[in-house]
Amino acid sequence: MANSQIEPGAPITLQELYPSSPFYKEAVSLRVTGMLRGYSNETALCVIEDGNKSLKINTQNLSDLSFKIGSIYQFIGELHIEPNNEAILQARTGRNVDGIDMNLYRKTIELLRQFLQVEDNSNMVE
């Protein structure tokens, strides 16, 4: 990839991906998780869903991931905002995470953020 500084994919839930959200920006690195709803072989686009929210994923860079509708997948990649303000995640990597407890995962994301925030603050003080 041309961009030498690849940011870590911030774990988020699909619910947090709405147009006014801080994550809803071009080239933001994200880690998204959701159930595979559909997959197209021609376009390499797939749609994951979590709750009532869904997200398109461009999987053209992923070679050895097999897709099974109904399974839960996790993707890390950069968000691309289309001209029509639709977001597509250009996946860098992806994996099947079947068996994940989404409720727990959501809570962990919250806790992780809290922790990172506290860390950031303490770093600033020192």
Next chain:
Amino acid sequence: MENATIITITELLNGGRAVTGSSSLFSSAGSPTAHSSSESSSRNPKSRPGAINSDFIAPLNHPAVIIGTLALPSKTLKCPNRYCFRFSDGDVTVCCDILRFEIRAIGSKICVLSWNFIPMKPCGGFLEIIKWKLVDSGNLLSRCSSNSLFPLNPSLWLSDNGDRKSRYSVHGLLESISPVSVVPCKDGKSDDSVNLPGFLVHIMACECRRNAIDCGHSFEKSVFVYFYGSVAASWHPAITKLVGRNVALSGLKKKLVYIRKCDSLLVFVTTEISVLHSPWISKKQRVSNTVVEKKGNCGSYLGFVKGVYMKGKLVEMDEDVWLLLTDQILNKSHSIRTGSLIFIRNVHFVNSKFSWGEVLILGACFKTSITVEIFSPFERSCLVDSCRQTSLSRFIESLSFPARFWTLLVRFCFHKFDRMPSDKEILTSHQKDELTKMYAESHITPSMFQHRCGLFTEFCMHESCGCNSETRDCNLKLVMPISSFIHHYKVMLNDLLSQIKNFSASNCLSHPSSTRKRYSHTNKKTVRSEDIGVILLGRLKISSSGRLQLYDRTSSIDVLSPDLLSDRNACTIFEVSDFYLIVEGIPESILHVPFLRNPLRCSSMVNPTPLAIENTLTLHFSLSFGAASCKNVPMYHSLDWRPDLSEFKGAMFHLFRVTHKFPILKYAHQGMPDCTSVFIEAVIIPWDLICTVTEEDTAAPYFEECNTSQEIRPLKRLKTNNALQRERVSSVLREISCQMTIRCVSSHCLMTEATLFNLKENKSGNMYNAKRVLLEFIPECKNYNALQIGSCYLMKHDTNDSFCVGRSFIINNDKINFGPEIRLWSVELSFDEVLTRDGSMDVYPLVSSQPSLAVKQQNVSSPQSCSDVSLFLPYDSKRLFSVYLKDLEELNKPVAAEKDKNNLSCCTQSEMIMHAEPSRLPLSNSLFPEGNLATFRGDVVEVDAVDSCGIDVSSSYCIYVLVNDQIVKIFGPLRRHSYLTGFGPGVNATFYRILGTGGENRFLLTSASFIKINSQKALDDPHLEKSTHRAALCLPRITPQEYVPCILSGPASNSSSGNKDNQEINFACKVVSVRLLVLQMRSDDPSENECGKSIDIPLAGFVVDDGSSTYLCWVSGKRACSFLRLHEELPEKDIDVAQWIRKDSSRSSTAYHLEKIVRVHKRIIIKCNGSQIDTLFHDITITVASHQLLTNSEDEFLKLVILNATSGPIWEVAASSMDNEMIEHLEREQSVKMETLKLNLQNIWGNEVCQVDPLVRAWSLLQGLLNT
């Protein structure tokens, strides 16, 4: 067949019981000829030998047929369902239903070959014809020559009637049929309007002439035919049977029918000469019998009837599939019995989501027709609907299907409210209907109503009239009888428990046992009502044990309700929607497993199933009402509040304040009754109240709205009196005028004048001197429960009242008996500021009748006053009354707030939990504990059992209470206190008169201490919705502090005896490789190293990795089996199926196969020197004790066992370090070289090995993180 006897209907009716018969029944048994010649008594079904299964219809013991005539319905038969087939054998006629119906059977003499007969009340019985044949081929039906012509009115039919108007004919697929309805018509002969029955059918017709050969018959034209007149209407059951088949009708008239104001429809109408042509087979005919299809919202459904409820309005089909037959006009066949297979055509499929679960509702409309495909073999009575229209049934018909379903369930619940023992009035069925209607109306939103436009419109313009526009989501909560509610949770817990038992049995998991004794009642779970989605209805009573209970006819449940009115009408039905369900006595093993959200099944409500396994749990269920949760169910007859008010009229009342309640104690001594009486300490305020309710006042009470608790009061009136009062108060102080608000049941309120008089008998002249007395109650007395510490109460004064009887005046510490019949009213004193501060209208309640209000849960909306009586006193009198009240406050001073916090060696909550060792009871030097009494309020964090240290406390507990962010420990015999329903962690409680032991925030619970539970928090783990988590949840939760050092088992125990101070470490790890494995047959001593079966592993070394460091973990016996996963099933592909027959699960386990090998070789020692998985088998030596060679497959299998161990799950291991002495000892004992030095790893001895589910572990970790 030839031997079959002919049985008459009279015989069946005389038998009076359900019976089934057939021509071929028991054809080989006995001597049927003898039967046929014998008299009727021997054929009487009563003589049949004992029933095979009482549930099934009893079969006749000999073959029997019935011969008779099948006829269309007529008015002669006394059956409320007027349109069912008749069967007559010449003497008697009964209702019947017939399978494999053909039109030619009508009017013909048929021989019924197999049949069911069910007695039925109004018309004697009901015959279900399963198999039949025509007796003779001669057609008796018509005068026409053709077999396929059936005139609708045979008596009037002439073959060549040439009426020009009646020349139309229709042929096509019969789509649907409407119920019979009555239409006012003008008879041709007279001008009078006659009500004529008739029904509509919908036919998809072909536009060709019927006999056109070249037509491929495309049935595309929608045509309606109206069967008009009582004779034609009698064809209804026959036409119903033809739905889905091809029919042809000729001799019809065409008529334009106006069904709405502007909509007209061309309808074919039958005439006197109309002829039905028998169904013919077309190539395009649909085979609709086998198809359960769905078109849009409507479709067909084929299924077995599981239950018929509510007079046939509610039919249970499959799991969570319910058929609604709520429209009165619908003809409900008698043969819809439990167990019959029915085919429902043109029924609405409504997937309804309720707050308690999802239900598929099959909603019957006017297009729906139901045919019975297989009759029920069970002895269940027939459906007889009286067709009586009630206001409830009309109301139900006006609702959408989900709302109809809900309302029927509500009606079912109200059904549980009759014949209650304490009831004076018995609710009749009609009253219950009314009650249901009123209750449902208050819950159903306008969107749940559905506009009905009449049979014609709904049938002909089905799609456009809105018949299919259904609201899917219903935000209605299930109203349940209490027994079904409790039963649901019992079943759920039993399921959970049995799963856990199965799991731990199959995995030989060792449960970490806790040495901490716990207060058994702390094993409780709290579930919020939002998560249940259920409303409970019931009445309140005080049980014989003194507990407050909510009850209906089915059951009762304990209630914790701190904020109830002191006097509740026993007849009032309460609706409890916001509550916590507290389940106590949950076994330790499932305590930490989150409750699964099992959807409530409506079937369990209408027809509770017995528990699958024996109920070994002794669970205690109780409810804690949330804020404003308990409200009256609106009764159709407003409760009479006038007697309430008349009690006040001109009456004089004593005023007293409760200062303490003494708890009801359970005495440990045998033979002594639990409690004889209970005491309440009270202070009698030396002011009596005289109420001046006039007749006009009682006549015009006003309705208090929820939001106008303070504003509405007529302050004007008060003001006018104020000037006068001021004078009185300041000068005489003998009497104070005040405003009095009396609240009655059903929210009626009354404002009136009242006067407080200072008591004359106060001879000392000190008018502030209040008297402290003890009130003695029997525990069943409702008043004991209702009285709250800190509240003021009124008691009516007369010569016989408890305060006055037998004494001229009350002295301090008098004991006063209170009978259960004494009525008390809670009173709230407020002092108006209006006099002293101009313009300000503030009202300061000095004494709230509910002291808990101020510190209640934060989500309480508004502290609405709920005392029975409110007194508004002039501000000046506050000085007088505060004297009495201040005295009491000093007694009940909160201790934690008063003490200097710095002096207390308090520990925070987290610190407390770190202390794993149980707290010890403080030792006292003196014989009796000494200290100051204290009263405080706090959150209960934990309740633990305490080691008794010499003092006479056989079962003592330590309660950790969080008061003002400090942990306070309260010790005492908690179990002896009754009324502690729901007490445990998560409860906010007030502890009255707790003995301070001096320092360290330690207190003693004495027998005079009273605990009041204020509120309840749900401490539950979050619910997991998915049932896939079920298995994961069954694993025991592992928490590090639950581990206890235990004595090493097996061979290591001897050597480690001197090693007691070995530090134990706990970690989670994976097996990386197997170092050494010693396998042998089990020794004679079964207690030694047993491993399920007869394999014994005296020593095994595993290289384990916890992510940061690697250990060499030595284990033996069970723990080694766990590491090797010997009890798990082998993957199927690893077993040669021909060689290892997999019949039962025990044979498919690794242990089973390994045992075979070990049995041959006696003792096997496997040594692996490769420490990583890829080098595992590079340097492996297997030595056997037998002199046989290890076969190739055996060698492979042993390697598989090792490989299997290294691909195992995450283990939770409790281990202690090993010293050289111990290693040497083990080597000597097992005579193997452990070669511990080769790998530079720390050697540890595994004491406990548990598998842990990462999900469960993660949840508990999360819980821990969130709590801190």
